Amino acid sequence: MDINTLKQKANWVRQKSFQMQISAGKGHLGGALSITDILVAIYCSGIFNLSPKKKGDPERDRIIFSKGHACLALYCVLADKGYFPKEQLDKHGQNGTILGGHPDHFIPGVEVSSGSLGHGLGIGCGLALSAKLDKKSFSTLVILGDGECNEGSIWEGASFATQQKLSNLIAIVDNNKVAATAFTRNFTGNFSLASKWKSFGWNTIQIDGHNFKQIINSLKKLKQMKNSKPSVIVADTVKGKGISFMENDYHWHHGVPKGEQIQLAKKDLGLV
Amino acid sequence: MKKFLKPHTAYTEMRDAFFEELFQIASHDHDVILLHADQGAYAFQKFYSSLPKQIINVGVAEQNMISVAAGLALSGKKVFVHAISTFLTLRCYEQIKVDLSIMNLPVIIAGIGPGFTYGADGPTHHSNQDIAIMRAIPHMRILNATDFFNLAVFPHFAYSKPQLTYIRFEKGNFPDLYSSRMDSIPDGLVMLKPGKKSCLITTGTITHKAIDIANYLKDKRGLDMAVIDIYQLKPLNEKLLKKLIKPFEVVFTLEEHLSYGGLGTIVADFLVDHSIKIDFLRIGLPDGHCFIYGDRNYMHKHIGIASNHVIRKIDRFLKSR
Incomplete structure (x- = not known):
């Protein structure tokens, strides 16, 4: 899929995520908008062995969406891929929807339930380890948030992956630098996240997380990396990307636009 | 299996x-x-x-x-x-x-x-x-x-x-209670000592103390207390427990765990859920953290679940009925 098509798809994901949040009256839109391009690249570029037809295939690549709160974008991408009908997206926020405020493993295409932060990397380590033990070729990709990297369990997992030489494990950090109530640097310290991963022994690449060429090239490179280290992409992104007044503002971690904000957001997203 | x-x-x-x-x-x-x-x-x-x-x-x-x-x-x-x-x-x-x-x-x-x-x-x-x-x-x-x-x-x-x-x-060495009862393991609980009127339900290695207490009460007081060990606490084999406690008038629980939330609560829940009206006393650890340092017997003495404490609680409860 060419980059222009990926961009169009990402734009649709942002539009739909916004509409789902407005319709539900709740949802973590800011982080969904920052991870959108990365998700579209992962699911639509053909780098990973993913397909609704391969559900249950032991050799399918495993995507662990650890920053579960950003699931609006994930749901859109999975529906677009055909894991479930797009009509389900319109039921988000309604009683009886299959698409909750955080993803569960019963949703087609979702490998693990997530929502509480700091769990996905350890689970990813276990999956990657099982592939090594069983000589399977699948890759495991864990999608983390930079705020999530404040959890101690992430660094337990980071040490384990290095010690176990989990070269089949890739993490990608949505480094939007904004958490729920503050810039992450306000509580983690103003250090380089990439340096931290590197010091834990991971192949580390830092990219622009909204540049499809960079996302795809880095994923391709790390998936084919032959050394014995796990790999991480620190993807610099913008929280609220695509809606001008939301960008880099923690109020939109789970804030819901109202009144004129809705019109402005629609204009920014090309919905009007 | x-x-x-x-x-x-x-x-x-x-x-x-x-x-x-x-x-x-x-x-x-x-x-x-x-x-x-x-x-x-x-x-x-x-x-x-x-x-x-x-x-x-x-x-x-x-x-x-x-x-x-x-x-x-x-x-x-x-x-x-x-x-x-x-x-x-x-x-x-x-x-x-x-x-x-x-x-x-x-x-x-x-x-x-x-x-x-x-x-x-x-x-x-x-x-x-x-x-x-x-x-x-x-x-x-x-x-x-x-x-x-x-x-x-x-x-x-x-x-x-x-x-x-x-x-x-546990770590360490404990006396044999189950070598002759291996076939009963899937049941989740077993009556280790039969008795009349009263029954002491326990779990884990404090079961050994429960047996000693029951033997002491029989020898010294003529009180023939049964002992049931529940080694599968969840799911509880309710059908078997219901059958085993049916003959008794009084049930005690003994555990090396807070007296709430563990075995005592599991048995209390069971009694309530099955509308079983029976005199019942939970014996376990009090609410708090233990800053007494020593071996298990020493700690039991200081926290109130040494054998003499348990016997006193049983005595008092039986007299209060």
Whole structure:
């Protein structure tokens, strides 16, 4: 899929995520908008062995969406891929929807339930380890948030992956630098996240997380990396990307636009 | 499972009973993986020399150990995790809920050191809340070892009937109660001593004290108290317990765990749920942390569950009826 098509798809994901949040009256839109391009690249570029037809295939690549709160974008991408009908997206926020405020493993295409932060990397380590033990070729990709990297369990997992030489494990950090109530640097310290991963022994690449060429090239490179280290992409992104007044503002971690904000957001997203 | 019901009988250490048996299972099934958080046992040497791909020391990182276990289980591995029970359960509570229970993964959590096993090591190492919190985890099966014999069956039981399971067991040596009762293990509870009118229900290695107390009461007071050991605390074999306690007028529970949330509460819940009207007294640890340092008997004396304390509580309760 060419980059222009990926961009169009990402734009649709942002539009739909916004509409789902407005319709539900709740949802973590800011982080969904920052991870959108990365998700579209992962699911639509053909780098990973993913397909609704391969559900249950032991050799399918495993995507662990650890920053579960950003699931609006994930749901859109999975529906677009055909894991479930797009009509389900319109039921988000309604009683009886299959698409909750955080993803569960019963949703087609979702490998693990997530929502509480700091769990996905350890689970990813276990999956990657099982592939090594069983000589399977699948890759495991864990999608983390930079705020999530404040959890101690992430660094337990980071040490384990290095010690176990989990070269089949890739993490990608949505480094939007904004958490729920503050810039992450306000509580983690103003250090380089990439340096931290590197010091834990991971192949580390830092990219622009909204540049499809960079996302795809880095994923391709790390998936084919032959050394014995796990790999991480620190993807610099913008929280609220695509809606001008939301960008880099923690109020939109789970804030819901109202009144004129809705019109402005629609204009920014090309919905009007 | 039947073929595993005759474990080795020469164990002199509880850990050997569990891990030697687990080694036998792992030798036959290479999908069995043992993760431990820098916790040792003699049998681990066998794993490292004979089955090196089936044992990993994850280091001092219990939370990650549970998450890794979840990932392995998602790929079909049969995972046993091991550490000190209070660290495994309290520290990793959310990992157990989110990574294991929510996805209903059949990981076996084997914790050493229930109650005051590590008594002299202080309240950070005491495991007196673990049953209370683990029974609140959906899908969780809880097994509590009494001696080598029932403990030696637990890994086989857990392996042959896959389910998220918490197994708590002591280190050290305890007298034989189960060698002649091996066939009853799947029942989850057993009457170890018959009696009349009153019954003492217990769990874990304090069962040995319960038997001593019951024997003392019979010899010295003519009070013939039955003793029931519940080694599977969840799910409770309600049908069998209902049948066993039917003849009695009074039920006591004795446990080395907070007197609320554990065995006493499990039996209380059972009595309420089945509308069983019976005189009932829970004996366990009081609300608080224990800063008394010493061996188990010394600690029991200072915290109020030494044999003479238990007998006094039983006496008072019987007189108050």
